Amino acid sequence: MRKPSDLIGKSLTRSLTPEQINAGQRGGGQGLQRVAEVVTIDEEARTVELAFSSTTPVMRWFGEEVLSHGPGAVDLERLNNGGALLMDHNWRDQVGVIVSSRIDADQVGRAVVRFSRSARADEIFQDVVDGIRSHVSVGYSVSEIKEEKRDGQANLVTVTRWAPFEVSMVAVPADQTVGVGRSGENLPEVTGDDTGQIAENETGAGNEAAGNQQREFEMETIITRDNEGNLVRAKVDDNGNIVEVVEMLERAGAGDAALLQRGREQEATRVRELTEIGSQYDAEDLALELIRSGQGVEDMNARLLDHLHQRSTNHRQIMDRSDIGMTDDEADQFSFLRAIRALANPTDRAAQEAAAFEFEASDAAAEAQGRDAQGVMVPMNVLMRAPLNTGTGGVGAGDTGGNAIANPLLSQSFIQMLRVRAILLRLATPLMGLVGNPDIPTQEGGATGYWIGEDGEAAEDILSLGQRQFSPKTVAAYSEITRRTLKQTSMDIEALVRSDLALALATSLDLAGFYGTGTDDQPLGIANTNGVNVVDFGGAGSGGGAAMPTWEDVIQMESEIAAANADVDRMAYVQNAKMRGHFKSKQKFAGTNGAPIWESDNTVNGYRGEVTNQIKQGDVFHGDFGNVLVGMWGGLDLTVDPYTHSRRGRLRLVAMQDADFVLRHAAGLCYGTDAS
Template sequence: MTTSKIKTGTLYRDFSLQRDGVDQEARTVPVAFSSEEPYERYFGTEILDHGPKSVRLDRLASGCCAFLLDHRTSEQIGVIEKAWIDKDRVGRAIVRFSRSARAEEIFQDVVDGIRSCISVGYIVHKMVLEEAEFKKEVYRVTDWEPMEISLVAVPADPTVGVGRSAGAEDVETIIERPEATPPAVEVRSQPTTPTPERVIVMDDNAVAQGRQAEQKRTADLLAIADSYEKFGAREMVADFIRGGKTVEQFKDALMEKISSRHSSAAEAEIGLSAQERKQYSILRAVQAQLSGDWSKAGLERAASEAVAKRAGMTPEGFFVPVDSFTRSFAAGTAAEGGNLIQTSVLGNEFVDVLRNNMVLAAMGVRFLGGLTGNIAIPRKTSGSTVNMPGENGNASSGSVATNQIALNPKRVTGKVPYSKQALLQGSLDVDAMLRDDLTQTIAVKIQDQAINGTATGNEARGLLATAGIGSVIGGTNGAQIDWSHIVGLETACANANAEPDQRSGYIVNTKTRGWLKQKQKAANLPFIWENAAQPLNGYRAAVTNTMSSTGTKGTANGVCSSLAFGSDWSDLVIGLFGGLDIVVDPYTAAGTGEVILTANQYIDVAVRLAASFSAMTDGLTS
């Protein structure tokens, strides 16, 4: 008789707790944790036998077994008071919740019907092949041991009455019995065509190691899902647990979801109707803040409260909702917002107002809006290695390395003074002016941080201060920018395998543009800056004086210009935390009849791939 390898480990199944049996005074809840429902495993169909000799209940029925949260041994929220197998061949238990603060919170969720999924982790000690047909094998587990019961957030199969949680299959190494001492194997129903009998023999050390590894993987995945619940992580995590995916794979998928989510402005909106967007007035909110009377600014007050609730933050003054920036401006009239919009922008997102006046969004920089907490962007720093060692040579050894890019909120603030009389009289023109000034005050600084932030003090780390980007150096005392420098910037990215694509382009200042319009590529050749949609080296070129022209290199004091090339500008990420917070100060400039509006926005900047960018910081334009 031969045996076959079947890898099993700590397995999991999910069930629903019985809310109608909750005893709030005793803090106990009856749960069903197992049944004989068939379950498809990778090796075939599994049935847990619930006969009196098949289930080892000593651990659960001891009265001292921990009741856990999400299978984490560090999160004990109660105790399993007793466990038994009913006549209907269903495993049941009574769990009692602790009075700790965490357990109190979870118990209230159970009472309120928020949490209702129970999961049992169990180990298979023996299973027998009960039925075998073509491409279908049914195994009955005749000796199994429940190890723990947990309250879980995400069932793996929400489409059936009794759900199942992902298991730790493919974890243990199965020991094959030697042919000289074959084990006794029970085969309940012989197939028409005989097949080899099989037996599962578990190695205790392998079981423990596999269980610990799987519990850690599952706990890490669930912890990330909890942290990023607002981005739909809980809905995603079950598939990753069930599929045996790694934490890094989950982070990659989650980051893609977050990025795609925040590329859509609708995700950051609070749901103002078209009519409400037209009616919303920053000016009315300012007047209400000045007088303390919000009776005539109910819409503005409700909108601020909605933003605060969504962002989980309390404003110092009042929040301006993203939706309000999508009102129908008359594009041809500057006073009505003509300076705020252009045909290429999305009109329903706060960063779109930023796009109208700045160059980064037009270049494809990625904006993540509506963030509420610290963000970690996963990044692979090195891949696996391969070689060609010959027939008997050893394969090269190398592992994939990863790290994280952090986005932590940093405050950008600006003050804008207004005449109290203009604010109190009010008009559509003043309201449009308020929008323009406040957004520009913040937008200019955000772009400056994204490019020039030094990462010192309270500043973000901007593109030019990011280690690892390509570098083109003019000379000891700088150098006049020429064709070789322009091509060199592109080449620096391409040499690092960051080949330019449709999101490629240069950002320069006005002095550099003027210089390149007069500088020939070489004798008898055209000027470097061409009169075309892609004027610089065949790529797009944006112009902004945020790119410095006052740098110093050697004896070139205060005259050096910076210019940058990006092979993919979406690898520069700007995170926007919370909403635009406006504080009204009627006191500081009261003597001159002015009111000072202070606008606050929390942001951070990160470069996903440094190789996607290159820069020259010592270019001379004269």
């Protein structure tokens, strides 16, 4: 098929619609694209101001396109509602967010974007600061157009209503009339198709260059079959879509009609299956998107988990409130200390009356979970809130970060305390507020390509998919508090109690996530999951202990994951403190006095290094820990044991939480150990 820049001679012979423009784009249905440049950079705020669109004409397969920037022409709602900053229009490669966008009086679209602090985004942002990446591209969809048919030229298509929906960093620009201080320059004419290919007039081209400015498209004539199965000679566009039937060569026979009917039945089956999955998992919008883009059940399974996680993240507070009817103010009033005092002194009427609100909330949370609390059930929306405090901004040991209620990150909430103290919870993908035993689609292996004969059918097992069920297991951990401390009413003491409980739970969850046996009421940890890569460090270490890994062992762990096509930039190495000391003193190559395995920027083999003493001596875990899904149910069951250390005047606080681990793609992780 010829490229748009090669189609010269005749204009389109039928009316053009916005649907044809949107459907005719290449690139997986991700819309049209225009390219501009970076304008200004604020390194401290990690923001960049850029120009993303102008009225410059750009050659498309349907003619010469001009984007209107007049009043009401551009719908900026999606950009201004947390629009994504991507790399090369890849929806799975987000590096930042759009802070604001606008259309200025000079008919140029401009936006302020902020880069995230992930390793990937930091790399891209540094390239922008250094001037290596200076071009950006906007992805957009068309709603209304005005078409002008021109003799001897390509049709002029003015897009009178359009909506940008993302901005991307790209390498090759197509629209060079906007950018750093160049919004009004007269530049040589640039034409390009929607893939970013460019043909620019050379200086001194003279009359020949003027002729190039009047290019138009020539329809290619081919023999093909139409939607009814008829064999026709037809003019088609660059994507093979029939524009005009020139001649009917053969009407569809009985055999062709049967093939056509089978195709229709297969399409009906695809639509039905996607619709059923969407209805089952409350993902109707995702199913409709895949139906429109021609994707199948395999694509639905691959994207469903991300959809469920995002839905859980966005709506968990709303869901929790609907469960027990608590408002934000009521959640802020819930006090661990009042509940503990009442549990520790069941005959103290004053303590019981003071904790009446906590007991009422506990009863409602227990009823929502369908089980009885052992002590006091702390509702999930209480755990997601940060207690009020006028502290020092989070720098103190018990400080909750000042008036953190207005902080959307809720950095000192109990759940966040838990994640900060648990390495695995911080690296994994959390799914909070689960109900029942949800089934999670998993990828068991990679896709396989193969050849089929004429009229052959694709095998259904080309992508190995599976399904695992989250099943709640109860983890119990304890902390201790003195009776004198319990008498305090300081918010700092409240935060300290919550912090100690979070630490106790975090260590238990971390250990189970790495080494859980899957038996004796434990979840199944990474080390014991089938499909996880294993590297044997081999041999006994000094003094009969576990063998310590070499640089070659570290590289092999990465290679095992890469061999399964599961290596990504966000992988990490996790080990204990002694292993970190070994890596800091172990040369990569013996006898060369070279660099140690542990780099000065706290990385190992180019990936982040994490340390937790939950890892056994001699063990190392490596991979994309985002493949580890951590499910947590309901609230926190808090009980008080006043008897074990009664002679010392101490109370033992026991916290119980329902949780489970599921590995979405086991081959994306590697367990290194001395197996001898």
